[in-house]
Amino acid sequence: MPLPDRWIVLKFGGTSVSRRERWDTIGRLARERAEDGAARVLVVVSALSGVTNELQAIADGGAIGDRVDALIERHRAFSVELGLEPGSVLGERTTVLRALANDARAATRALDWQAEVLAQGELLSSTLGAAYLRAQGLDFGWCDAREWLDAIALPNQNAWSTRLSVSCRHESDAAWRARFARQPARMLLTQGFIARHGDGGTAILGRGGSDTSAAYFGALLGAQRVEIWTDVPGMFSANPRIVPEARLLARLDYAEAQEIATTGARVLHPRSIAPCRDGNVPMAILDTARPDLAGTRIDASATTVPGVKAISRRNGIVLVSMESIGMWQQVGFLADIFERFKRHGLSVDLIGSSETNVTVSLDPSENLVTGNVLEALAADLAEVCRVKVIAPCAAITLVGRGMRSLLHRLSDIWAAFGRERVHLISQSSNDLNLTFVIDEADADGLLPQLHAELVHSGAMPMHDASVFGPSWHEITHGRAQRGPAWWRGRREALLQAAARGTPRYVYDLATLRARARALAAIDTIDRRFYALKANPHPTILRALEAEGFGFECVSSGELAHLFATLPGLEPERVLFTPSFAPRREYEEAFARGATVTVDNIEALQRWPDVFEGRGLWLRLDLGRGEGHHAKVRTGGSQAKFGLPLPRLDAFVAQARALDARIAGLHAHLGSGVELPSHWREVYAELAAHADRIGTVATIDIGGGLPVPYLPDAAPLDLEAWARGLAEVKALYPQYALAVEPGRFLVAECGVLLLHVTQVVEKDGMRRVGCDAGMNALLRPALYDAFHAIANLSRPGGDTAQGDGVLAFDVVGPVCESGDVLGRQRLLPAATSEGDVLLVADAGAYGMAMANTYNLRALPAEDVIE
Numbered sequence: 001m002p003l004p005d006r007w008i009v010l011k012f013g014g015t016s017v018s019r020r021e022r023w024d025t026i027g028r029l030a031r032e033r034a035e036d037g038a039a040r041v042l043v044v045v046s047a048l049s050g051v052t053n054e055l056q057a058i059a060d061g062g063a064i065g066d067r068v069d070a071l072i073e074r075h076r077a078f079s080v081e082l083g084l085e086p087g088s089v090l091g092e093r094t095t096v097l098r099a100l101a102n103d104a105r106a107a108t109r110a111l112d113w114q115a116e117v118l119a120q121g122e123l124l125s126s127t128l129g130a131a132y133l134r135a136q137g138l139d140f141g142w143c144d145a146r147e148w149l150d151a152i153a154l155p156n157q158n159a160w161s162t163r164l165s166v167s168c169r170h171e172s173d174a175a176w177r178a179r180f181a182r183q184p185a186r187m188l189l190t191q192g193f194i195a196r197h198g199d200g201g202t203a204i205l206g207r208g209g210s211d212t213s214a215a216y217f218g219a220l221l222g223a224q225r226v227e228i229w230t231d232v233p234g235m236f237s238a239n240p241r242i243v244p245e246a247r248l249l250a251r252l253d254y255a256e257a258q259e260i261a262t263t264g265a266r267v268l269h270p271r272s273i274a275p276c277r278d279g280n281v282p283m284a285i286l287d288t289a290r291p292d293l294a295g296t297r298i299d300a301s302a303t304t305v306p307g308v309k310a311i312s313r314r315n316g317i318v319l320v321s322m323e324s325i326g327m328w329q330q331v332g333f334l335a336d337i338f339e340r341f342k343r344h345g346l347s348v349d350l351i352g353s354s355e356t357n358v359t360v361s362l363d364p365s366e367n368l369v370t371g372n373v374l375e376a377l378a379a380d381l382a383e384v385c386r387v388k389v390i391a392p393c394a395a396i397t398l399v400g401r402g403m404r405s406l407l408h409r410l411s412d413i414w415a416a417f418g419r420e421r422v423h424l425i426s427q428s429s430n431d432l433n434l435t436f437v438i439d440e441a442d443a444d445g446l447l448p449q450l451h452a453e454l455v456h457s458g459a460m461p462m463h464d465a466s467v468f469g470p471s472w473h474e475i476t477h478g479r480a481q482r483g484p485a486w487w488r489g490r491r492e493a494l495l496q497a498a499a500r501g502t503p504r505y506v507y508d509l510a511t512l513r514a515r516a517r518a519l520a521a522i523d524t525i526d527r528r529f530y531a532l533k534a535n536p537h538p539t540i541l542r543a544l545e546a547e548g549f550g551f552e553c554v555s556s557g558e559l560a561h562l563f564a565t566l567p568g569l570e571p572e573r574v575l576f577t578p579s580f581a582p583r584r585e586y587e588e589a590f591a592r593g594a595t596v597t598v599d600n601i602e603a604l605q606r607w608p609d610v611f612e613g614r615g616l617w618l619r620l621d622l623g624r625g626e627g628h629h630a631k632v633r634t635g636g637s638q639a640k641f642g643l644p645l646p647r648l649d650a651f652v653a654q655a656r657a658l659d660a661r662i663a664g665l666h667a668h669l670g671s672g673v674e675l676p677s678h679w680r681e682v683y684a685e686l687a688a689h690a691d692r693i694g695t696v697a698t699i700d701i702g703g704g705l706p707v708p709y710l711p712d713a714a715p716l717d718l719e720a721w722a723r724g725l726a727e728v729k730a731l732y733p734q735y736a737l738a739v740e741p742g743r744f745l746v747a748e749c750g751v752l753l754l755h756v757t758q759v760v761e762k763d764g765m766r767r768v769g770c771d772a773g774m775n776a777l778l779r780p781a782l783y784d785a786f787h788a789i790a791n792l793s794r795p796g797g798d799t800a801q802g803d804g805v806l807a808f809d810v811v812g813p814v815c816e817s818g819d820v821l822g823r824q825r826l827l828p829a830a831t832s833e834g835d836v837l838l839v840a841d842a843g844a845y846g847m848a849m850a851n852t853y854n855l856r857a858l859p860a861e862d863v864i865e
């Protein structure tokens, strides 16, 4: 039977070839492609993990004999693990290795000798692998990659790079291809990393060379595709170890993939993309441990999706800032300085320039940036300019198509950098990347925040499932730990409620109680208060009172409403934590017996009679704010809340002068804070300050607990949260611990029901209009908040999946461009006038912020059991 003329190239790295079961996977994957895919298969392998480093040490001339013995022993042991007879399989390879150790060229560490030494790792691993696969009955041949890949000489190469970091010819060539195809076996195994030098000796492709080898073979063979098998599922929208919410990138074009490979995590060597792009060969990045995941596909498919695809951080960036000392716009200044970089073998990455200053960055992965080199460079540059070296810096890069058209969506990103010191901003001329260079120390913790902001702002088009796959968290922990939302099972009841008129909020008491009980079950917490500004609905207040919660009020109006709703409520269960309230409100709160929290000295100074002899709580600003949006960060110098720490002693003295007792310490630094460790830290800081004050009985660590608004967001890990609190409690058992969440208790229990008024297409943008928008739910307009939206009237309208869905902007009827409840949401294509839309997780700060702007009526409210 003639062999097929279609090839699939598979590449496996070091960790994928170092265990017997991994070779079983290689054999199975190759056979599936050969049989089901009716193709021929070429498998390209790396050396066993760690072997190339050992060979490099040999090439560097250290302890050659011992190292060779150890390497031979390692491969003999592995052949035994594979059930092979070491002597017969490895005999010839061992002889070559020993001969190289004794070669006369070893003394001078000749480059051609080094190349031969380095090549042995792949020759060994491929020899063992081929023998093993044949022993499993597979039709596998072996070939020496040096017979097929020819190194080419490039301008500007030195002796080292023409031997140890070569590029290869890869234009498709019918004669080459016919010759390659004449090899008898259906499946072939060969080595990555090595090629034939022009002089007939061995050449090396350099680090990451196996990916590039596979790409060269793919291009030469005009392969159907090149599959790069690694130990991660593909490229991600951010480094998943730092950002668990990072999403698998399902599809990229070559240029985007190149950019991400260059600036981000090194899943794929950047050099390997150009050969495939030149030969129009699709690439796939796949996970050997999870072979069923679709991975990342890289190809030239027609539709490109504009938007940020990934954000990355590179450390160890060195900035060189050069101030011209000659005249402005001096001719040849750039030529003078760049000539000096060339002289020191340094390649420049980013460039920023003004009339008198040029600042460039050096990427250590492309350069040998040692202190000596930098000193020599600086000395040379000093002849023509004033030099300043700024290091270590981090480069934060956003990658994606059409960066220039996205700037308006990046305002929160700019704001985040506004708090750091940005040394350099660079926008690539291919419109594929935007890079910010800051001090390394400032970059810590920034990536998760920036990633979340890119998602919130819509700059990352997460709704496009062809580009954004599952999150890392989902891949490793399974999807949706957050059980299905209550409203999915209540469609009929909700449609009936909507028939009584919309806009209408509906609250589910069972969900409210579930959240309340989850908090009540944490026995480290002594006192629980509900921040009723999140949702003051009387039924909700009664339900939480019955669950043992007290209440936190921020105005006289809230106090009056609370006591009117719950006339028998003990005043000890009420906190009053106002901001810039008039004197009268403090007097009223004291008169009602509530616990009053003060957050500035001026109040004590101006109204001494109000506070004299009282017990009060003090709200501190711990010097930073946190939370889901700048407008909800309630700490730090930009926020109006809290007493700054440097004034603590003065406050204590002032209180003492009034014979007022500081009985509680309080901090509430923001809302929707994602990290469970935040409260632990706040608790520990407050407790340490409480020790200094001496009169404190209660530590109140505020609210701000997050809820998972985004479809793939993980809920707060309450257990980790409670564990952190328990650790601090063990150190400070003398203080009662209080919390005062709002959002956490009520957000998920509420939905907003709307009727569709009009569906309109304008300039290619589809919009679904509703009978209320920012007047009923202000959060999207105010905070760019995300709320899931479903169409309750259509089958499948709550899943946002499958055929027959389209992306719509969901808008309200208010005369404001910001009146958008959700951008580019997937809804049934048939969505039309009269359909009922549900806006999810709207129980917190929904009705509470509703308004009558445009003289539109307030929403109705229902509570269901």
Ligand SMILES: *Cc1c(COP(=O)(O)O)cnc(C)c1O
Pocket: 531, 533, 534, 552, 554, 577, 668, 670, 671, 672, 702, 703, 704, 705, 740, 741, 742, 743, 744, 844
């Ligand atoms: C608003 C507020 C809270 C509640 O915040 P959530 O983010 O809804 O939990 C708690 N404490 C104070 C002082 C507040 O102003």
